[in-house]
Amino acid sequence: MRRLRIQILLSFMYLFLLSSHVKADWLEEAKQLNFIGDHVKVEKLIRPLAEQENAEAQWMLGLMYEDGRGVTRDYHQAVQWYQSAAVQGHAEAQLALGLMYAKAYGVALDYLETVKWLRLAAEQGNQEALFRLGDMHLRGKGVTQDYQEAMKWLHVLATKGIPAGQFKLGLVYEGGPGVTQDKVRAHLWFYLAEREGIRAAKKARIRVAKDMKPQQIIEAEQMAKRCQKSKYQDCD
The missing domain is CATH 1.25.40 (Serine Threonine Protein Phosphatase 5, Tetratricopeptide repeat)
Incomplete structure (x- = not known):
């Protein structure tokens, strides 16, 4: 029984390390593609991850929709992806969502929502928030x-x-x-x-x-x- 528990623990550790390595790989690849300006490939790389509820990918896809990089600019889509990441506690997405409400991009102007999301980001130490x-x-x-x-x-x-x-x-x-x-x-x-x-x-x-x-x-x-x-x- 003890050996079985150790094997299960080691399996979980392996999966955790593997997922961390995979995240590091896709994130680094996305940064490199973004640096050279290949935003279309960035979008193709991160969209499947965003659809799998990866908060970092959701935030990045929101940025792309807000700025019109690799996709047609769409503030409504940006808000949706920011929202998906923000409710998972992603500080940068919380900041971005708050600013969308402050600028009335894709949503009605709402400073109460702005303060709500900025506060959540600030409580995590986000400097801009x-x-x-x-x-x-x-x-x-x-x-x-x-x-x-x-x-x-x-x-x-x-x-x-x-x-x-x-x-x-x-x-x-x-x-x-x-x-x-x-x-x-x-x-x-x-x-x-x-x-x-x-x-x-x-x-x-x-x-x-x-x-x-x-x-x-x-x-x-x-x-x-x-x-x-x-x-x-x-x-x-």
Whole structure:
């Protein structure tokens, strides 16, 4: 009996490794075909997998329909394939589906659906979803303006070392409804974003520094350096 259980276990391990190897093979082939611009072959490669509920293939096929690569552009088809992958938890498909609702591509404009799918993608750490959720709440685009909610998502992005998120987080700390103004932390995030090449961050840092005491500026720069040194784990 013990030998039988071991044989069954080894069989499952073999099948898992085989399926992983097959996925790596088709995905690598699809990338190479896409690189050389042979989108028709990409479509032929991934469609059977998409029809077998492979979420990665479904997302890729959705992209092809949205962009009109290898197939005739069809936003309705794109939404269907994104939806199929998104309900399986595919973060990139969740992001893509949310953006389709925001752009009214293949579906009616629906910001509630946009936020729903972006949130699911953001909860998996998708950087673009984190940025877009934070930015939507910061500007009140499609949702009620909510600086606390913007801070929540942008802080996650900023502490991943993403300059755009750092800049936006600085704007939140600079002042907004429902958030206590904190010029030191605003300067900190503007300083970090500036060092990563965000031009607007330099102007913002100079602007906020005009209303700060010299000791506050020194404190903000020290905090920024400590934050960077700790790989964004010690930023408060």
